[in-house]
Amino acid sequence: MPCKTNSELETFLKKAKHYTKMGKVADYIPALSKANRDDLSIAIYFPDGKYVSAGNVKEKITLQSISKVLTLALALIQRGEELVFSKVGYEPTGDPFNSIVKLEMSKPSKPLNPMINAGALAVTHMIKGNSVEERFTSILSFIQLLTGNKEIHYSKEVAQSEFETSHLNRSLCYFMKQHGIIDENVEELLDLYTKQCAIEVDCLDLARIGIVFALGGIDPVTKKRIMPAHVARLCKTFMVTCGMYNASGEFAVRVGIPAKSGVSGGILGAVPNRFGIGISGPALDDKGNSVAGVKLLEMLAEKYSLSMF
Numbered sequence: 273m274p275c276k277t278n279s280e281l282e283t284f285l286k287k288a289k290h291y292t293k294m295g296k297v298a299d300y301i302p303a304l305s306k307a308n309r310d311d312l313s314i315a316i317y318f319p320d321g322k323y324v325s326a327g328n329v330k331e332k333i334t335l336q337s338i339s340k341v342l343t344l345a346l347a348l349i350q351r352g353e354e355l356v357f358s359k360v361g362y363e364p365t366g367d368p369f370n371s372i373v374k375l376e377m378s379k380p381s382k383p384l385n386p387m388i389n390a391g392a393l394a395v396t397h398m399i400k401g402n403s404v405e406e407r408f409t410s411i412l413s414f415i416q417l418l419t420g421n422k423e424i425h426y427s428k429e430v431a432q433s434e435f436e437t438s439h440l441n442r443s444l445c446y447f448m449k450q451h452g453i454i455d456e457n458v459e460e461l462l463d464l465y466t467k468q469c470a471i472e473v474d475c476l477d478l479a480r481i482g483i484v485f486a487l488g489g490i491d492p493v494t495k496k497r498i499m500p501a502h503v504a505r506l507c508k509t510f511m512v513t514c515g516m517y518n519a520s521g522e523f524a525v526r527v528g529i530p531a532k533s534g535v536s537g538g539i540l541g542a543v544p545n546r547f548g549i550g551i552s553g554p555a556l557d558d559k560g561n562s563v564a565g566v567k568l569l570e571m572l573a574e575k576y577s578l579s580m581f
């Protein structure tokens with residue numbers, strides 16, 4: 273097992289931290305531009321409930337696209353595979369996460385996978401509840417369960433900032449409404465989606481979610497099943513094929529673990545049966561992935577043979 277001590281992990285963190293200088297903090301959601309480009313922290317959660325960490329682990333970031341894999345799990349639990357995949361496909365795109373181009377080019381006109389924005393919006397559309405509030409409570413409670421942390425909430429500021437500026441996501445929704453993928457009020461769906469993306473976690477929370485996926489849906493502390501094994505498997509598969517967007521292929525070669533990134537600089541990693549990894553590092557590369565976070569994972573993967581391939 274790698275890095276059983278904080279100081280061992282600290283050594284890797286120090287090396288990877290240099291790479292933050294090569295990245296840029298996301299600013300297309302105005303509130304995200306306040307993040308510190310030089311931050312980098314990591315936590316690793318083991319199957320026995322123990323963990324190690326390095327950096328400012330208490331630093332909170334918003335989930336952003338990492339939420340997509342969690343709402344996918346919840347939608348699969350609530351609605352089942354058949355309904356979910358009638359509205360969203362299984363295939364990677366090779367395009368940026370917010371691209372609209374494939375929506376029009378594929379027939380039937382449904383989003384190619386649940387990790388791009390269009391697909392994630394279609395998945396959030398399927399979350400059960402009679403109001404935005406009820407559906408958001410269902411998402412938040414699921415994330416509190418996955419992290420074992422009842423103190424998880426969302427940032428009103430980040431949600432509002434994205435809601436006010438998310439014109440591209442609005443267009444994706446209107447396109448999908450025209451083509452019968454979604455049939456709800458677009459403003460309500462965006463309200464729910466931007467709140468889901470604004471849920472705040474630290475890297476220990478992310479690592480704890482990672483170990484649940486790594487253990488096929490079992491909570492490492494309570495030993496209770498949180499999601500069916502086939503749901504965890506399906507989510508991990510999407511993390512491998514589309515979790516790092518149009519850098520997923522290179523990431524699979526260099527690191528080789530299921531992972532999901534977000535534009536706030538978070539990365540959720542799951543090394544099957546071994547451990548969960550949570551990273552926070554707001555400086556992003558040109559694909560929208562944490563530049564130093566990816567480097568850190570590359571170093572760990574090489575040193576401890578993490579690749580599942």
Ligand code: DON
Pocket residue numbers: 335336337338369370389434441469517533534535536559560561
């Ligand atoms: O919908 C958006 O654009 C953001 N709320 C999430 C995008 C994201 O995190 C892409 N990640 N690399």
